[in-house]
Amino acid sequence: MQKDQLLIRRRAVLAGAAALGAAGVASALAPGTGERAAPASAPAAGAPAARRPLKPSEYRLRPLTGYDAPPSTPGRTPVRREPLLRLSGRGRTMVLTFDDGPDPRYTPDILDTLARYETRAMFFVCGEMAAENPDLLARMADEGHVVGNHTWSHPLLTALGRRRIRTEMERTSDVIEKAHGSRPEWFRAPYGAWNRAAFRLGAELGMEPLAWTVDTLDWTTPGTRTIVGRVADGAAPGVVVLSHDAGGERSQSVRALRRYLPALLDSGYHVTVPRRQYV
Template identity: 85%
Template sequence: MLTRRRTLCAGAAALGAATVAAAITPGAGKQAPPPAAGAPAARRPLKPSEYRLRPLTGYGPPRTTPGRTPVRTEPLLRVSGRGRTMVLTFDDGPDPRYTPHILDTLARYEVRAMFFVCGEMAAAHPDLLARMADEGHVVGNHTWSHPLLTELRRSRIRSEMERTSDIVEKAHGHRPEWFRAPYGAWNRAAFQLGAELGMEPLAWTVDTLDWTTPGTRTIVDRVEDGAAPGVVVLSHDAGGDRGQSVRALRRYLPALLDDGYHLTVPRRQYA
């Protein structure tokens, strides 16, 4: 299973390297093609921060009435916001071996991030989703069992998404508003069903390829070299040995903040 997954991931990474990410604005038309977890730590309340804990505000004035989630044909690759804003995302968790360490680092620097969780992992570790909620992080839907959606029937895709949303709502407090296709493999059914479930599709701009365990320094370099306004960074907190990902975050996060970047989470225009 791991061999198959690594093969699929490698294919998706190769596809991602060949695409050109373009900044998008919610509600826009065509975008560029998408690129192809120790024991829980003691919690401490986060202090409000001018930029770090505030969602991105580049989506225009707030809507007075809820709008229907649009059905997109491509995922969002970047986010719009004021100044040097970036978003950190972590996939495949939560994993009690790594996710708590990532949460500890984010809490130390008062930074919020996005966690795209797999339902089977979330069901096994609801305490970690509860901690994410307590500390202000956004939890997204990464399906139940991390399958290749392009090989599934529509009914199976719905089940993968809906079961995960149910688990997230139970542990996190509300249903996810964002989803990400495993391996970055999207299809029409995934976009349609995601929208029906009230979720926007979010891909990434910078792929750390941390699942290949390239070394902590390499992961740090990939994030720092790719840093730019609107960038969405893809890393992992589960799915294998994520020790390098944990160590890399401890190094590049303070560096990005020192460089003036605002690490935060996006705000939905459609609810």
């Protein structure tokens, strides 16, 4: 599949997938809290924060859901009925996520901006893109970013059988492990369209399902200013922001990150990555 075909396919299936995705993500539980998250259609709004000096960079780099060492032997992964929408943590924490890559035209610029501000993010990669660009996954590992599974070819999972879904997931996890150094612990369904098989197979492969709270809709190329405004309007503690680093023309996404990331940090947000909480 050509790199830009994801955008064409996304437009073709968006209408049908939106309802499925909304139903699947509307009331997920925040990990370890038992607290019901806000619906994706109504991102949590936070009061405007007073501008203040940035915290030390090492604090920004702390993981979101806990500061102790990870367990030496991970426990089981629960089979969920809905994906996680937001993540719990201390203080004004947020998570930035980028889907569909890596793409050598845009991902390096995003990594450069994150490095400039000593910030880590999550990349939900497609296996076929990752297989073509293993050096970018290796760089993500070196710079402390979390890499998640976004299937091999970005299909609509609700239209596939269980065997095909497993193949899409397993092939991608294998490529991630080879290039990034570890198997992914997070999974995101293409188009936000989840079904029972996706939740169960993801859990069998040791992955938690993560959706998002704020959708920048950057794949529609609405303009850099619009993308920045959507992030600013949706910013709140625990929010997960969805953007893209591949699947189409992503220069607006690159420019928007350069503007909203320093603004979030200046406003006192800690942009970081999650740590799994096993049961």
